[in-house]
Amino acid sequence: MAAPVYIRLKQSIGVDPQMKIRLKDVAKVTGPEQIKETLQELIIHQVTKQDRNRVVIDGFNLVEQIITMFPQEQIELIGPNVCVVHITKKKTKPSLILICVIWLLLFIGAAMAIMNFHYDVSMQPVQQKLHFMLTGKEEEHPLWLQIPYSIGLGLGMILFFNHWFRKKFNEEPSPMEVEVFNYQESLDHYVAVKENKVEKQDEDH
Structure with missing residues (x-):
């Protein structure tokens, strides 16, 4: 055999x-x-x-x-x-103007989200109170806290997404890559079920 x-x-x-x-x-x-x-x-x-x-x-x-x-x-x-x-269709070169518009929209949206979050959790009063507890003085804008916090926030986002432009800091996939992978896997599963001609024939019978 x-x-x-x-x-x-x-x-x-x-x-x-x-x-x-x-x-x-x-x-x-x-x-x-x-x-x-x-x-x-x-x-x-x-x-x-x-x-x-x-x-x-x-x-x-x-x-x-x-x-x-x-x-x-x-x-x-x-x-x-x-x-x-x-x-896969033939890829066209992306428009520089379109890239700039999308980048600007994402930047403004992300900035508004961060500012609204800080407003909701009363971040500035917390920093003012923390400044008073450490120095014994009241200060409306404790920059020695706010500036390092802002820098750390940006660095934290870079490390979280594991990307600096096209450079990766390690081989682990970023949360965005994992979500894209899960989305593509779910999409392939949906297509395999809904657009499979054999499955459709079985449903018809």
């Missing part, structure tokens, strides 16, 4: 428009060398304009397609049942 061929689908990939998607693009294949190389080069989908921006490769359809072409082979599907293929 021939050794089985194991196929493990990737969770998601990105491809160019009009690309021919081969099995090796969407899955890892292992098994007898003579059939492994042939399967890896097997074209399983041709990207067209009708696909718009994503395609769902279903494992059941994939195994069925391979068995039809190689009926003598034993195919074992392991891992994810679907692979979400994101069709």
